[in-house]
Amino acid sequence: MNIILLGPPGAGKGTQASRLVEEHGMxxxxxxxILRAAVKEGTEVGKMADEIMKAGxxxxxxxxAQILGEHxxxxxxxxxxxxxxxxxxxxxxxxxxxxxxxxxxxxDHVIELxxxxxxxxxxxxxxxxxAQCGAGYHDTFKRPVVEGRCDACGSQEFKRxxxxxxxxxxxxxxxYRAKTAPILPIYEARGLVSKVDGMADIxxxxxxxxxxxxx
Numbered sequence: 001m002n003i004i005l006l007g008p009p010g011a012g013k014g015t016q017a018s019r020l021v022e023e024h025g026m027x028x029x030x031x032x033x034i035l036r037a038a039v040k041e042g043t044e045v046g047k048m049a050d051e052i053m054k055a056g057x058x059x060x061x062x063x064x065a066q067i068l069g070e071h072x073x074x075x076x077x078x079x080x081x082x083x084x085x086x087x088x089x090x091x092x093x094x095x096x097x098x099x100x101x102x103x104x105x106x107x108d109h110v111i112e113l114x115x116x117x118x119x120x121x122x123x124x125x126x127x128x129x130x131a132q133c134g135a136g137y138h139d140t141f142k143r144p145v146v147e148g149r150c151d152a153c154g155s156q157e158f159k160r161x162x163x164x165x166x167x168x169x170x171x172x173x174x175x176y177r178a179k180t181a182p183i184l185p186i187y188e189a190r191g192l193v194s195k196v197d198g199m200a201d202i203x204x205x206x207x208x209x210x211x212x213x214x215x
Contacts, residue, residue, distance in 0.1 A: 001026065001080040001213060002105055004087070004187070007113030008176035010124040010169065011198040012205060016113070017082050019206055024213075026080035029071055031064060033084075038067075065095040072103055081105075088179040093186050109212055110187040112180075113198030113205065120199075121169045131157040 001024065007013045017028045035053075038046030045067060052059055064086070072081065087093040100107060126139035132155035137144060145151050150158075187193050196208045 001108050002083075002100070003080070003108055003213075004083045004110045005113070006110065006180055006184075007198055008115060008120065009172045010120050011113040011115045012202065013084060013113060015202060016205060016209060017084055020080075020082055020209070024080060026082050027075055028082045028084055029068060029086070030084040031068070031086045034067060034071065035059065061089070061091050061095060065092070065099060068096075069099050069102070072099060072105075077104070087183055090182050090186065093183050107187075107192060109194060110184075110192045111209060111212060112184070112193065112195050114195045115198040117170065117173050120173070121166050124164050124169050125166055127164055128158050128160045130155050131159045 005013050005017055020026045021028055035046075035049045039050045039053075040046070045063075048063075049059060068086065075081065083096070087096050096107070122140065123138075126141070127136065128139070129136050130150040130153060133150060133153040135150055135152040136142070137158070149156055184193060194212045196205055196212070198205060200208070
């Protein structure tokens with residue numbers, strides 16, 4: 001099973017991808033994670049990516065496809081793939097078709113986690129974590145049992161991501177819509193796109209995705 005998982009930041013892609021990895025033995029290929037790891041490891045690709053990103057330029061589609069292909073080649077033929085953050089353009093969609101065809105793979109589903117922008121803003125801006133152990137909390141949905149004290153480790157120090165603010169979230173939403181708008185029609189024409197209510201409970205979202213995969 002090979003799928004593309006779409007959704008704006010905060011929609012829950014990471015949570016659902018982790019579940020698919022755990023329950024189905026799939027592998028999540030996130031272009032962002034791949035590039036960040038390459039930069040951190042100081043590989044040739046990493047050095048190139050670092051220079052390109054520092055210059056504020058886009059990473060070349062052909063090079064990104066080559067890197068993805070190398071990661072795909074390391075996987076067993078029966079290992080399912082979750083593409084996260086890729087493709088984002090019509091050209092990338094074409095390159096993904098070529099990557100899949102060259103390896104005897106087919107794309108089975110494109111699943112979009114559909115979200116309400118205002119509700120997503122509330123979800124993201126309310127997030128905070130324990131500075132000590134990283135346990136996650138929320139102003140509205142999940143406060144510590146004892147106010148000001150982490151349930152997991154007892155620490156009284158918490159932190160918030162500086163980009164978890166309403167303006168940034170709405171900018172991300174606009175960017176997401178602009179990037180996904182060109183590729184959705186491509187996959188809709190093939191009958192591959194399914195939308196899931198990303199604002200539902202995590203378990204309900206997982207169940208909906210499971211039903212899609214069972215087809």
